[in-house]
Amino acid sequence: MKKEVKDTIIVELGEKLKEYPHFYLVDVTGLNAEKTSDLRRKCFKNEIKMVVVKNKLLHKAFEASEIDFEPLYGCLKGNTALMFTQQANVPAKLLKEYKKEGIPALKAAYAEEGFFVGADKLEELVAIKSKNELIADVVAMLEAPMQGVLSALDAGGQIHGVLDAIAERNK
Numbered sequence: 001m002k003k004e005v006k007d008t009i010i011v012e013l014g015e016k017l018k019e020y021p022h023f024y025l026v027d028v029t030g031l032n033a034e035k036t037s038d039l040r041r042k043c044f045k046n047e048i049k050m051v052v053v054k055n056k057l058l059h060k061a062f063e064a065s066e067i068d069f070e071p072l073y074g075c076l077k078g079n080t081a082l083m084f085t086q087q088a089n090v091p092a093k094l095l096k097e098y099k100k101e102g103i104p105a106l107k108a109a110y111a112e113e114g115f116f117v118g119a120d121k122l123e124e125l126v127a128i129k130s131k132n133e134l135i136a137d138v139v140a141m142l143e144a145p146m147q148g149v150l151s152a153l154d155a156g157g158q159i160h161g162v163l164d165a166i167a168e169r170n171k
Helices: 003-019 033-045 055-064 070-075 090-097 119-127 131-170
Strands: 022-027 049-053 080-085 105-111 114-117
Touching: 003 049, 003 055, 003 080, 022 090, 033 049, 033 090, 049 055, 055 070, 055 080, 070 105, 070 114, 080 090, 090 105, 090 119, 105 119, 114 119
Parallel strands: none
Antiparallel strands: 022 080, 022 105, 049 080, 105 114
């Protein structure tokens, strides 16, 4: 590969590192063409950009980045695919489907401005909530007290009616 081509790839990887806030390093060793195509289709459906890359070029892109990706350097061995995403937990959920087969396997991830190194971190990554999930949780917490007040007011009307009926009986 010519130096100009390598430089272009490094620049493109650097742009993707800036564009996507989360990415996963995945070992795809042993995937045949059919399984690779299936994985790519699932990635596309889940809005994950998957790129197979040479480790040396990725290492150089990491070095050129504004973020210090040094904790990931040790994972740059063997076949490496990058999964870029806007939501931190989506690739983890996809990889969890393949956990029984063991391929593809998680090497490491950069999610929510943190490093997750090792396949044992998959469950932690699955548990990360997306921005929309967090917003839904906050809205639910804010609605709960209101629902209680509304229920109490509704029940208060019923209690008032019962008390009036008892008062009428006692007259």
